[in-house]
Every structure is written in C-alpha cells, then in structure tokens.
Amino acid sequence: MKPINEPESMEKEEDSEVKSLAEFLMTYHSEQLHSIVVSPDPKLHYPLCIDFTDLLNENSRLAHLVLAQPTVYLLLFDRAAFWAHKIVIKGLKFGEKGVEKKFIHVRINICGSPLECPETFPSIGRVRVKHRGILLTLKGTVIRSGAIKMYEGERMYQCRKCKHVFPVYPELESRNSITLPSFCPSQRSKSCEGSRFDCVDESVIRHDYQEIKIQESTQVLGVGVIPRSIPVILMDDLVDIVKTGGNTFKDLFSEIATMNFICFLSFHIDPVLYQKEHLISVWMGCGELEHYGYVFVADDITVTGILTAKWSPDLKDVRSNLDPVLIANYVRRTNELKANIDIPNDVIIKFKHFWSDFSDTPLKGRNAILRGICPQIFGLFTVKLAVALTLIGGVQHVDASGSKIRGESHLLLVGDPGTGKSQFLKFAAKLCNRSVITTGLGSTSAGLTVTAVKDGGEWMLEAGALVLADGGICCIDEFDSMREHDRATIHEAMEQQTISVAKAGLVTTLSTRTIVFGATNPKGQYDPDQSLSVNTALSGPLLSRFDIVLVLLDTKNPEWDAVVSSHILNEGESNKEDHDEDLGNIWTFAMLRRYIHFVKGYFRPVLTKEAEKVISSYYQLQRRSATYNAARTTVRMLESLIRLAQAHARLMFRNEVTRMDAIMAILCIESSMTTSAIVDSVGNSLHSNFTETPDQEYAKQEGLILEKLRSFDEFSGVNIIEGLSR
Numbered sequence: 001m002k003p004i005n006e007p008e009s010m011e012k013e014e015d016s017e018v019k020s021l022a023e024f025l026m027t028y029h030s031e032q033l034h035s036i037v038v039s040p041d042p043k044l045h046y047p048l049c050i051d052f053t054d055l056l057n058e059n060s061r062l063a064h065l066v067l068a069q070p071t072v073y074l075l076l077f078d079r080a081a082f083w084a085h086k087i088v089i090k091g092l093k094f095g096e097k098g099v100e101k102k103f104i105h106v107r108i109n110i111c112g113s114p115l116e117c118p119e120t121f122p123s124i125g126r127v128r129v130k131h132r133g134i135l136l137t138l139k140g141t142v143i144r145s146g147a148i149k150m151y152e153g154e155r156m157y158q159c160r161k162c163k164h165v166f167p168v169y170p171e172l173e174s175r176n177s178i179t180l181p182s183f184c185p186s187q188r189s190k191s192c193e194g195s196r197f198d199c200v201d202e203s204v205i206r207h208d209y210q211e212i213k214i215q216e217s218t219q220v221l222g223v224g225v226i227p228r229s230i231p232v233i234l235m236d237d238l239v240d241i242v243k244t245g246g247n248t249f250k251d252l253f254s255e256i257a258t259m260n261f262i263c264f265l266s267f268h269i270d271p272v273l274y275q276k277e278h279l280i281s282v283w284m285g286c287g288e289l290e291h292y293g294y295v296f297v298a299d300d301i302t303v304t305g306i307l308t309a310k311w312s313p314d315l316k317d318v319r320s321n322l323d324p325v326l327i328a329n330y331v332r333r334t335n336e337l338k339a340n341i342d343i344p345n346d347v348i349i350k351f352k353h354f355w356s357d358f359s360d361t362p363l364k365g366r367n368a369i370l371r372g373i374c375p376q377i378f379g380l381f382t383v384k385l386a387v388a389l390t391l392i393g394g395v396q397h398v399d400a401s402g403s404k405i406r407g408e409s410h411l412l413l414v415g416d417p418g419t420g421k422s423q424f425l426k427f428a429a430k431l432c433n434r435s436v437i438t439t440g441l442g443s444t445s446a447g448l449t450v451t452a453v454k455d456g457g458e459w460m461l462e463a464g465a466l467v468l469a470d471g472g473i474c475c476i477d478e479f480d481s482m483r484e485h486d487r488a489t490i491h492e493a494m495e496q497q498t499i500s501v502a503k504a505g506l507v508t509t510l511s512t513r514t515i516v517f518g519a520t521n522p523k524g525q526y527d528p529d530q531s532l533s534v535n536t537a538l539s540g541p542l543l544s545r546f547d548i549v550l551v552l553l554d555t556k557n558p559e560w561d562a563v564v565s566s567h568i569l570n571e572g573e574s575n576k577e578d579h580d581e582d583l584g585n586i587w588t589f590a591m592l593r594r595y596i597h598f599v600k601g602y603f604r605p606v607l608t609k610e611a612e613k614v615i616s617s618y619y620q621l622q623r624r625s626a627t628y629n630a631a632r633t634t635v636r637m638l639e640s641l642i643r644l645a646q647a648h649a650r651l652m653f654r655n656e657v658t659r660m661d662a663i664m665a666i667l668c669i670e671s672s673m674t675t676s677a678i679v680d681s682v683g684n685s686l687h688s689n690f691t692e693t694p695d696q697e698y699a700k701q702e703g704l705i706l707e708k709l710r711s712f713d714e715f716s717g718v719n720i721i722e723g724l725s726r
C-alpha cells in the first residue's frame, strides 16, 4: 500500500507547488533530510523544521499561500518533504544506507519573521473568527495536559467505477467524522462521475494525539484582566513535547519501560497500551516518580498552527459549544529562552567599573543600586534591601543528609494600608523574567497551588499561581486570604519546592522553585506585644518559611510624613532623592534587571570562616536570648541567614560571603523579629531610611553586633554551620 504522501508521479501530478517546495527543502534543509533518511525506523513521524523567513526570501508567493491556506499547503509541504527524501535516498553515497520513511512533517518556525505581528501573533484573548484557517501563532503557559491517545487520521478510498484511489481526511470540527466526496475526485481527462467508494483495507493512518491547554501569561495583561486560555492539539512527534506538571513523558516512559514497570502514570485515566517503542502509559504513584527525580515544570510555549473549532462533548444538561482550538504545527518552549536575559559584555564591564569606583565605600555603591528599587517610593531602605536580597537569593545546595536546601528566599510584608506594599509586589514581578501576580485567593480556580478539573469527561490537573511561576517569582497580595486547601499545600510548595498531588486519581509531583513575595495587612490594629502569628493570623510554621517578615506600621511620625509628602509632591520634577544624579541614571530599571539576573547566575558565594562564626554565634544567641520567638528561631532561620548572606555577597558583586554580608543578613533577620535580640533600632521598617554615610554607619553597627556576640561566650564556640553552606 503506498503511503498517502506518495504522489503517483511528480510529472503526472503536474504538481508544481510540491516541486517548488521540494526544491526549497533540498536547498535549505538537505542536512535534516539526510538525517531523516539515515534514521533506521521507517514507522516514526519525523519533523523537518523550516524557518518561515527562508521560505519568504526564497519564494514569497508560496510563503503567503502557506500563511493563508495552511490546511492545503502544509499537506503539500509534507508531500514535498516525502518526495525530497526519496531523492536524497537515490543520491546517497556508496555504502550509506537510507531507509524510506512513511511520515515526515514540515514544522514552520516563524520566530524572527515578519509573521511575528499582532495579526498572526495575537494574544489568546484576542483570537477571533477572522483568525480561523490561517497560520496563527499563540503564546502561553501550559496549564493542562491531557491523556495521550490514538487518533484515526487520513485513509484511502477507491472509486468503485474507475478504481481511482484517493485520500480522505477526518474533520476535527465534527468530532473527526469522515465526509466522502459526492463525486469521484479523479481528474482524468474523461470525468468518472462515480459516487460509490470503498475504504481501502489497512489504509487508515493512526496518529499519537494529545490535547493541552495554554493560558496567556498574566504578565502581559493589565491588572484585573482574566487570563484567557485555549486548547491546543498536539499530534505525532509533537506529543509530550511540553511539560506541564510532567517531565517530558518520553524520557519518563522510556526509563520506566526499560524498568518494565506496568503501572499507570496517573495523568491518563484511560490506560492505553501502545507498542513498546511508542509509549506505555503506566500507573505510577508520586513516590516512585519523585524517587526517580521526576519533578515537574509548567512550560511557557509559543505554538504555530491552524486555528479551527471543535464542538464540545455531548454532556447531559450542558450546552454544546463550538470552542476554538489550535492544531499545532510547531511548538517552541520559551522558558529557557526567557531565562536568559541578554547581558552584553559591555554591560558586565559597566558593572565592574561601577564597583571599582566604590571599592572604598562599597555600601554607598550598594545603596545606589537599592535606590533603583521602586524609586517612586521614598525611603523604606530595609524593604528595598530585603526585596533585593529576596530576588537575588542564595545558592541551592544539598546538605549532609542529602536533602535539597532551597536557594530561593521568601519575603512577607505585613503593613497598614497605604504603606507601599503593592508597589513593591508589582516592581519585583517586573524585575523577574518569569512572574505571576495574584492574591491569596488566586486568580484562577486552581488557586495558588493546583487543582483537578474535569474537562470533557476527563480529569486534568490545572496549575495554580505557584506552579505557573516556577523558576521565577509569585507575588501574592492579601496573603492571609488564601483558601484552606492552599494553606495546607503551600508549606510544602515553599520549603520542599514541590507540590504532591493526589486528586481524582491523579497522583504526581509538581515543581514550585518559586520565590514567594507576600503582602498582607495586620489583623486589625497591629499589637507589638503580640506575636506575628497573632497579628497576621498566619501559622508559625508558615511564617517560619519566610526568610524575612517586615512590619510596616503607619505610626504617626510628623517629620517622616513631611519628607514623604514633599517627595511625592516633587515627584514630577526629579524622580530621585537628593543624591548623585548620574548614579540614578546608571541604575535604570533595565540595568537593575540585568544586574540581578547576572549576579544570580554568575556568583556562587561560599561562607568565609569569619562569616560562619558570626552567623553561628548569632543563631546560638537567638536560641538562648529571652526575647527569642520560637516560631522563627528554628534551623530554618539558620538556613535563611546563610541564604541572605550569600544574596548580599552577590549584591556586592562578590564570590565569597564576608563578615559584612553575615552582619547584613543578621540586620535583616533582626528587622523581621520586630522585637530584636541585639539591635534596638529596628522595628518599624516603614521609617527606615537611606543614610548618607552607610559605610561609617555600618562600622558602628558591626561594632555593636560583634560586642554583643563576644559577650556571648559561645562566640568562640563550636561552629554549628560547618557544611551547611556548601
């Protein structure tokens, strides 16, 4: 049985389009064709990726036809690829073995082409009927992934009268029904008029099939706009290409297949056993998955495909709708791309020059950077330092017992209304390349963590804010308003950075390597005599997951009010406080974003002995001091001190954690304690301001802290953090 792509003969078919497309492929993609030809397996579906820009340059007429009539021209392109690979087989060098393939799919990458325009690249919420049938590109985060199924695609029919054989394609819109032509499509000179056709045995082509759902990123929406989502159909080599709460299933299955596990990966409710070389849907409890180190990430993807529509399933008492759906032709995962904010060399040289200018007054240089954080907010030095350290974070490592200690810090602002919390949340979200801004209740039904939803009779997992922000930051306003079920799962999400799910038969583990930046108002009037738990209605264990908790009390402070009001009123003239203008010009938002990204990726600071001694003494002092707050003086505090000290070293553009970094980490923790153990001046972070001589100020603070630690006899004691900070 010749495969569907096989034109009877290029000459007879007079199919000049196929010929031109085949020539284009031979010119631009001979290596891909060659590697397809020498691959051994004739039954697999092979992708052949082309750049739309090349096609546009080579043959703009054809490029526009592919854009306007992709349903026809993508099929012609596949036939052209099939034809071209046969030519390559004929042209193989002596001794090279080529295997004829049945399925080659041309995949169109529009990246960098003029197609990246609103017309052909709208946001998901702007998709309309006018986009139906053209080659469309959408961008979003994978929030759901359905079971992997088999789909009966094209098949051959034969005319009873003239024996002409022709392909018939099922229509997705009408639930893959087959519509036969009313008359024989044979184009022989004498038309046949036949109207009765038989399906040719064994001619049905079956495809791997998977349905996912992508949601537009909340970052590109205005505040309060509901993120839209759209189903996407993946077929053949595109199945499993994205991860949503699931590693690339292929690696997972091939590993399990070799282990001959017959269990069912809980994503697929209807276990379907494919042949070994395809996929074995397998049961697998999350324990085993986690045991094999499979934790999961929601992918940001760009999908190019054909927009069509599909009737929703017939469900009792539920109206059937014609839902838009995108049939994917090409999928590009962009999280890795997004992760690499481009930092040209000349910018790195600027960073180095900046620090060489401040080699004598390093904290003055640091404060110039901190002033770039939320410049519209006056003062709040402690908050700006905490935001910077939280965004930069520490170094993830594995401790002596083999468990992973997170590198990401978490920050909570507890403040009266109007103290600038939301401004900091929004600014921090913009500084990160991957961020989700939400409220404690969560902006979708999935809330903060994850939820199981029934879609077309099939259970799926829908990722919540923390899963969608994996690898970035999740800014949560009204943190205390989260749902009960989120309160339970967020503990694991913030510390172990995973969410174990066991809902509706779905058992898996999702990854949440996310910075959590929360903001909440105190419960009623903040009572300094009460613990943080009482003032925030957040449990001690949940509070202990935050490296820093800053309290912003709008206590009446006349000179502070005068300074802030004059700052706000003069905002129009100069957006900078009175300090060196050119410093403000260096640390623009873009430079700050690049700096944070650079120091986070470039430095892996290790604690010096001095820093270890200061941190371990402070921790032991805390454990013994009368005012210590049990909920916050746990080993977690020790890990926080190390993370913050490492983050401060990175902020200072250094690869080792000095005593200064350790003391800065202590000052941050002290600010969190509200009732400080050793530094009296902290407490209400709202009125912390930048000083003109930070280096001199620091020398005083350092003396004070070391004095307290020295008086504490453990200062020369056993160093308890040896090995913690590797």
Ligand SMILES: Nc1ncnc2c1ncn2[C@@H]1O[C@H](COP(=O)(O)OP(=O)(O)OP(=O)(O)O)[C@@H](O)[C@H]1O
Pocket: 376, 377, 378, 379, 380, 415, 416, 417, 418, 419, 420, 421, 422, 423, 424, 521, 564, 567, 568
């Ligand atoms: N120190 C400050 N300097 C300049 N502007 C400030 C300062 N503090 C607050 N503001 C201004 O007050 C307004 C309120 O800020 P914001 O909305 O962030 O407060 P909030 O703490 O989030 O309030 P709520 O708790 O009600 O959400 C903003 O316009 C902000 O710019």
Ligand SMILES: [Zn+2]
Pocket: 159, 160, 161, 162, 163, 164, 184, 185, 186, 192, 193, 194
């Ligand atoms: Zn016929």
